[in-house]
Amino acid sequence: MDYVLSGITQHRDRFIQELVEWLKIPSVSADPAFKNDVLHAAAYLKEQFEKAGMDNVELLPTAGYPVVYAEKITDASKPTVLVYGHYDVQPADPYELWTSPPFEPVIKTTELHPQGAIFARGACDDKGQVYMHVKALELMLSQQDLPCNIKVIIEGEEEIGSSHLGDFLKEYKEKLKADVILVSDTGIIDNETPSITNGLRGLCYMEVEVTGPNRDLHSGIYGGGVDNPLNVLCRLVGSLKDESGHITIAHFYDDVVELSAEEKAQINAGPVTVEDFEKSIGLPKSFGEQGYTLAEQLTIRPTLDVNGIWGGYTGEGAKTVLPAKAQAKISMRLVPNQSSEKIAEIFAQHFEKIAPPTVKVKVTPHHGGEPYVTPVDSVEFQAANKAMETTFGKKPLAMRNGASIPIVALFEEILGLKTVLMGFGLDSDAIHSPNEHYGLFNYFKGIETIPYFYQYYAELRQQA
C-alpha cells in the first residue's frame, strides 16, 4: 500500500488547502443564525465525496439538518464498513479568546505540534477528522483498491445532541446495512503514543429545583424561620458525594463492572502523571474517588458533577433576599453496565427522599446516553490496532474515554452494529473551547491509517 504515503506526499499542499477551505464554513448547528452555513457545509461535503469518487452521494433529509450520504459498493462478498462523522461544529464564542478568528483557519506551530496545527473551530471536532476520510477514500479510489464496501453518513446535529439520528437510522436501516461502524471523533494519547478508544462513559443529566416560600422574601424579616431553598439545595447537593468521593445515592454502583487487573493495567499504562494532569489545567490538587487511580477515575468510574447552579441575587453588591427557588443541573457519567434510565430513576427517588418537608423539590431528566465498550479481541478492534501499529510503528494502547458519544449506543441498539473509535486528536486540541486546533501530523496520520484499517479488517474477517 505504498500509494498511500506517496499520495500524501504528492498531494500534501492540496490536502492542507482543501482542509482550510472546508474549515472556513461556520457550520454552527446550535445557532439558527448559521443555518445557511450549516446547509452550505452539507452541500460542500457532498461535492467533496463526489470528487473523491464515491457513488450515490446525496443529502438525506431529517427533521433537522440533512445527513450527507455516500457509498462505494464493489463486491457483495466483501465486508461493508459504515463511516460516521459530523459536519457541524460547536459555537465559537467567546470570540475574544481566540488568537485568530475561528473561521479563518491558520497554521501555527505549538509545543505539541512542532510540524504545525491548523487553528479553527471544528479543526479536530470533527470536520478535520471527517476530511481525513474524504482524502483517504480519494487515495484508495484512485487505485481502485477497495478491500471493503464503504458507506458513509456524516450528520449535521452532533453538537446539539443528534436528536434526529435515531429516526434517521430507523428509516434507513436497510440502506445502512453494514458489518461495522468506523468513527474518527476521538483521540490518541500523544503523537508518540497511539491509542484506540475502546470504551466511553454514558451520561445521565438531571435538573433539580427546590422551592420554599411562594415569593422572594426579605432575609431580615423572614430569616430564621424559613429553610432557605438555596441553603437546602447546597445541603442536598453537598450530600450526594461523601469525603472519599464516593456517590451516596443508594444502588448507584449496583451495576458497575469492576475491571480485571489486566484491564486496569492497560488503562494505567498511559504516560500522563497526576502532576501533568494538575499542571495542564492549573488545578491546586486532583481529587477523585478513593481507591482508584486518576486514569481510572477519569474513565472507568462513574461521576457526579454539578454543571450549573443558580438562585437568588447574583448581581453586583449585596441584596438581602431569601429566594423562593433554587436550581441546579447535575450530571452523572456512567460506566458499563449502568443504565442512564435506571440511574435517572434512582437519582430522582434519592433526591426526593432526602429533601426535607420544609421545601418542595422537582427533578427533571435531560438527555442521557449509555456507556459503551468495544471488546479488544474483536476483529474490528484488532484491525484498527494493526493499522495504527503499521503507521505509528508502535502498538496502540486500548484506552477508555471518560466522555460520552451517545450515538455509539444508538448504532448498537438500532443497527445492531459495533463501533470502532479510531480518532487522531489530542486532549490538548481545545475542542469546544477557543483556539481549537488539529495537528497536521495527526491529519496526515489519519489519512495514512484509514486505508490500512480497511485492509486489515477485510483480511481478519476472512481469517475469522
Place this chain on the structure above:
Amino acid sequence: MDYVLSGITQHRDRFIQELVEWLKIPSVSADPAFKNDVLHAAAYLKEQFEKAGMDNVELLPTAGYPVVYAEKITDASKPTVLVYGHYDVQPADPYELWTSPPFEPVIKTTELHPQGAIFARGACDDKGQVYMHVKALELMLSQQDLPCNIKVIIEGEEEIGSSHLGDFLKEYKEKLKADVILVSDTGIIDNETPSITNGLRGLCYMEVEVTGPNRDLHSGIYGGGVDNPLNVLCRLVGSLKDESGHITIAHFYDDVVELSAEEKAQINAGPVTVEDFEKSIGLPKSFGEQGYTLAEQLTIRPTLDVNGIWGGYTGEGAKTVLPAKAQAKISMRLVPNQSSEKIAEIFAQHFEKIAPPTVKVKVTPHHGGEPYVTPVDSVEFQAANKAMETTFGKKPLAMRNGASIPIVALFEEILGLKTVLMGFGLDSDAIHSPNEHYGLFNYFKGIETIPYFYQYYAELRQQA
C-alpha cells in the same frame, strides 16, 4: 391636643392628595436612570417642609444624593428630637407583577386595610412614613405648640446602603446635636396590635468564591479527577448549618445574649401563629433553630442565609461543563452583642479552614451593620409607648425586628444618640416587593401619634 384629630379630619382629603403627589416621584436611588427623579424628590421634600412651617430648610450635599435638612428651634431649654427618614425607594421591578403602575398611586381596599391603602413604590418604605412627619409638624406648627426643638434629616441613599451617611453625620455632628432620634421606618404587628420595635438584628454579608481548574472543562474528559468547584461550594455551604438549624461556625454564638424569660414572653406575645406565618408565604413547613419559637427565631436569634449562588451553565437544556469557578453570597443576621466585624472575620477563617486543598477560596466581606436594642425603660421608649397607647387605646408591645437598620448603630456610634423606632407599617405591606402599599389608617394614625410623642418625651424628660 384635640387639634391633632380635628386637623386630620379637616385636612384628610388634602393629606391624601399630597401623599399621592409625593409618591409619584420615582426616586429609585439604585438606578442611575432615575437620578433626576431622586434629586427632584429631594427638592420637592424641601418645599414641603418649608410649607409646613419649618425653618432653615436646605439640601445638605453628600458625596451622593443630598440630605434634606429642616429644623424648628424654639427654646434652648427644651429637649431636641432629631427625626430621620429616607426619600429614596427600592427599584420597582418586576413591573409586570404590579397590579397598578408603581409610580401612579391608587387607593384600594385590602383584607387588612378595609379603609383603603395607597399602592405605590415607597408608600410604606419610607416616603409615606416620612410624609406623616411632614403633616404632623404642619399641624403642630399651626398651633405653635412645640414641646421639643426639632431637627429633621431625610436622606436619599438608604436603599443603597446609606454609604455617605457616616461622613455626613461626622461633618454635621454639631448641627445635628440632639437628645434622641425618632425614626418611622418600621411597623406594628397589626392595626389592632400596636407595637414598637425595640431591637434590630445586625448584618454581616459575605461573598465566597471557590476556584478549581484554570478554565471550564469538559465534564466527560475531566470528570472524576477534579473536585468540581460547584460540588465543593455546595458541600461547604451545606455544612454551615447542622440539622437542628444551628450554625456550625466555631465561636459564632460566643457573644449572643440569651434573653430573660420575661423578655422572651414579650417577644412571644404577638398574635401570629406558625400556621399564619406558613400560610402568609405559602411555605410547606416553617423551619428554624431548634429550641426557639418562631418569633424568637425571627428576631433574637442569628441566621445564616444564602442570598445568591451561581456558577457553570444556567441556560436552557444541558451543557456538560465542569466549571472553573463557583460563587455565593451569604449573609448572617446578628443579634446583641455580636459584632459584624468579628463575625466577618470568624466566617472567613472558618470557610478557609473547611475548604479542601483541591480548590482555592476567596472570601470578601460586603457591608455590615450592628444589632441594636432600645432599653424599654428609657424615657424615649416610654414616650413612644404612651403616645401609641393614647392613640390606639391599647398598650403597645415591645417587639424585636429581625431586619437590620444599620444607620441606627451609626447614630449611636457617631452622634452618641439612642433611636426610637416608632413606625406604622405592616409586614404585609410588601415593601421591596411588587404592590407595596400603606394603609390610610396607618398613615393617619402616624400623623396622630407623632405629636403625642413630642409631648410625652418633653414631659418624661422633665420628670426624670
